[in-house]
Amino acid sequence: MILVTGGTGNVGANVVRELLDAGERVRILSRDPRGRSFPDGVEAVPGDLARPESLPAALSGVGQAFLMSPAFAGADGFLDAAQRAGLRHVVLLSSASVLSETPGFIGEQHQRLEQAVLDSGLPWTFVRPGAFMTNDLAWVPQIGNGAVVRGVYGNAAMAPVDPRDIAAVAVRALLDRRVGEAPVLTGPQSLTQIERVRIIAEAIGRPLRFEEVPPEQYREQMLHHGMLAPVIDQLIAGLAARDGKVADISPAVEEIAGRPAFTYAQWAAHRAAAFDPALV
Template sequence: MILVTGAAGNVGTNVVRQLLEAGEKVRVMTRDPGDRSFPDGVEVVAGDLTRSETLAAALSGIEQAFLFPVFTGIGGFLDAARQTGLRHVVLLSSSAVTFSTPGLIGEQHLQVERALAASGLPWTFVRPDAFMTNDLAWAPQIAGGEVVRGVYGNAALAPVDPRDIAAVAVRALLDQRAGEAYVVTGPQSLTQIERVRIIAETIGRPLRFEEVPREQFREQLLRHGMPAPVIDELLDGLASRDGKTAETSPAVEEVTGRPPFTYAQWVAHNATAFLPAQT
């Protein structure tokens, strides 16, 4: 049986679905089993990665696990995993760990990777670049108008569909690809301006990207509750990519045997999120 943590997230929901489609037995661990619904056939247990006393029962009878990164409490999970005989952990990490300057988020992911590597448990690291789903943050602007406002419109990323991140993780589990680390990207280097254009073409509406001053955008993010250090790291990262082509990785096709989803395919799959609410 395979344990999936973070099973309600963008990647975890797809990991659960794809494992079930492959005929695997799946258990998900969640803080409140009655608070969410999961597909038929999934065993749901109570557990919290930050509360080590809940983990032994959740891991009992489990052979492999998909681990959502929790930056506090990783030691408790690893202790319980060793005690219950877990044979393989596939960790959702971040491509930021490969950067010359990983930054705040990258350093946190590195700490989890290092703890897992030092635990003696067989591991696989799945290191996605920016999620395509991050662009759902534009949905309110698109649903309510024709302009997406932001900074560094010519900053390029190679965003990846969470379905592809999950597919790499699932193959790592099924094939027991221990000791491997995969940087996972989408198939295209795309600027923010280009991504807004693709959304417009896909949903059949005129849209454009409008540049706003960095400080104005920063203030907006602060008002939405994002911590200042995270904002500055985000904006500095965009600035460093401005006018440059993002690197793409062949990992999705190499591991899964099929090409990754394009940005246009992701938009089509999520088109209703960008449409005005029905009244």
């Protein structure tokens, strides 16, 4: 039995689907299983990483787990319960930012999670993606209201990765028992924000353009949308550092998943309806 936390999220839902396709028994941890629908064949159990007392029952009979710790909370209680339950392998969704000389808020939180897993003594795999392609869904409100995406450092390049590829690597880590590995994942292309907006425009069939705004204005905009100030500051600093540079590409997705990573254009076509509901 494999337990999946975050099983309805961008990565977790794909982990669940791939495990089911591989014929595995899958259990999802859910705060309220009665209020959600799950794929056929999934066992959904009540539990919450923030409530350690709910975890022993969820881990009963589980051999491996995919751990995604939302808001960086609850991992310690999960790992304690996992030790007592005799878990044989935990695959942690971490971040490539742990390797940065200046990891910032996000990287520091993931470093803490990785250290907690190491301290637990459980066999581990750390999956370390860079930027998610789905981060660009933050542009949906602007695209829905017009033809302009406003942001900072439009020529900053990243190699964002599709959550389907992150999930594929996590599943291979579980099924192939890739214990002690920590692959860094990227997409197959270095793309600026300007280029990504153009690709989305092609996917939805209407013109879009990127417009540069001052960092102070962008910061206030992100605060208004509920993003934490340390995360915004790290985002802006990261974009500034990448301005005019080419992003590094990792071959890990293809090497581990056994297929090419999805391109940004493939992801944009897959999620086109999210950017333009008229395409549904």
